[in-house]
Amino acid sequence: MSYPTPLLLVNGVIHTMDAALPTADALALDRATGRVLAVGAERDVRAAVGIFAACEVLDLRGRVVMPGLTDAHTHLLGAAREASEVDLAGCADEVAAVARVAARAAQVPPGTWIRGRHWNQQFWPGQAFPTRALLDAAVPAHPVALWAHSQHVMWVNSVALARAGIDATTPDPPGGVIGRDAAGEMTGILYEMGATDRIDDAWEAESDIEEAELVALRATLLGMRARGLTGAHTMESGRSLAMMQRLHARGELPLRVRYYLRVRELPAARAVGLEHGFGDDWLRLAGIKIFADGALGTRTAALLAPFLGERDNVGLLTTPADQMERLVTGAVRGNLG
Structure with a gap:
């Protein structure tokens, strides 16, 4: 039976996260799976992998090796999308945020979805939520969907609401709220996923x-x-x-x-x-x-x-x-x- 050649790391400071052996100076890895075959003193590790005909040896020259980190809560596709979205972090107010969106709208054909995120009304004068009014005036020909920094609220314009089939008669969906003013008019703020999913579904269905x-x-x-x-x-x-x-x-x-x-x-x-x-x-x-x-x-x-x-x-x-x-x-x- 043939075995893949393991990788042997020697002469390092290897942190194991094991209280019984906090550090070691050698480590053997299965190159095919990335799994640890042995860890400890170099002599012991070499003996443990002695069944292999040869090892590729990497002299760490005192460098540190530690287990890889795991991000325990993330949204990977959302993070990937940020690169193409309008970054609204640091906007001093609603007007500044709309200006960034309008600048993007000038660069893409009418009808193209414009998405953004990271606006935060807590740092704006009065801390009031924005409305669709300024977005409608500045970007009348593009559907706009802008996530708040928390990703629990979305700010949209009238075109986006129409694309998602949301109008004044649409009831609040389970697990979400469609923002309305005292007169019952939609404000352009959608609260929580029950409501924001309607926009995301429309965007994904239309976007190739x-x-x-x-x-x-x-x-x-x-x-x-x-x-x-x-x-x-x-x-x-x-x-x-x-x-x-x-x-x-x-x-x-x-x-x-x-x-x-x-x-x-x-x-x-x-x-x-x-x-x-x-x-x-x-x-x-x-x-x-x-x-x-x-x-x-x-x-x-x-x-x-x-x-x-x-x-x-x-x-x-x-x-x-x-x-x-x-x-x-x-x-x-x-x-x-």
């Missing part, structure tokens, strides 16, 4: 950008690996999982990814028999993600008392207790949690 997103996703993953990350836990839609699978099939998935389905995919996952652990060492289904409520910065976190200055706002319970119990029970019974 899959290959570009695959390139951006791989670049994001490579950038993470270059910074010492070897794994990530991501919580996103089925579109993200499909893209991860395509990269994996091409041999272009540079991190080990643990994937958490969004709760709206739970019925489909159960229907086809997907269970926790499905996949392999590089891409594996880990469970599901359920939001209980919103976020503090966007004033959608469910509180016991009203938000300061908003006596009628105690936040938004996106998943009431009885529904949470049903969802969790269903996930456990389906071995998805």
Whole structure:
């Protein structure tokens, strides 16, 4: 039987994260899987891998080796999309944010979706949420969807609302709220995923950008690996999982990814028999993600008392207790949690 040639690291300061052996000076790796074959003193490690005809030896010359880092909560496709979106971080007010969006609109054909993120009304005068009015005036020919920094609230214009089939008669969806003013007119603010999903679904259905997103996703993953990350836990839609699978099939998935389905995919996952652990060492289904409520910065976190200055706002319970119990029970019974 033939064995792949292992990689032997010697003369280093190797941190093991094992209290019984905190550091070592040698380490042997299986090059095919990346798994550790042996760790300890160089003489012992060489003896442990003696079954191999030869080893490739790398002299670390005193350098440090440590386990790769795992990002335990991220949104990988969302991070990849940021490179092509309008960055609204640091905008001093709503006017400044709209100006950045208008500048992008001048560069793309009418009708093209314009997406952005990282606006934060907490740092704007008065801390009031923006409205669609300025967006409509500055960008009347493009659908615009702008995520707040928290990613719990989306700011959109009238074109985007129309593309998503949202109008004044549309009721608040489960797990979300369509912002309205005192007169009942839509403000252009959508609260939580029940509402923001309508915009994302419309954008994904209209946009033929899959290959570009695959390139951006791989670049994001490579950038993470270059910074010492070897794994990530991501919580996103089925579109993200499909893209991860395509990269994996091409041999272009540079991190080990643990994937958490969004709760709206739970019925489909159960229907086809997907269970926790499905996949392999590089891409594996880990469970599901359920939001209980919103976020503090966007004033959608469910509180016991009203938000300061908003006596009628105690936040938004996106998943009431009885529904949470049903969802969790269903996930456990389906071995998805």
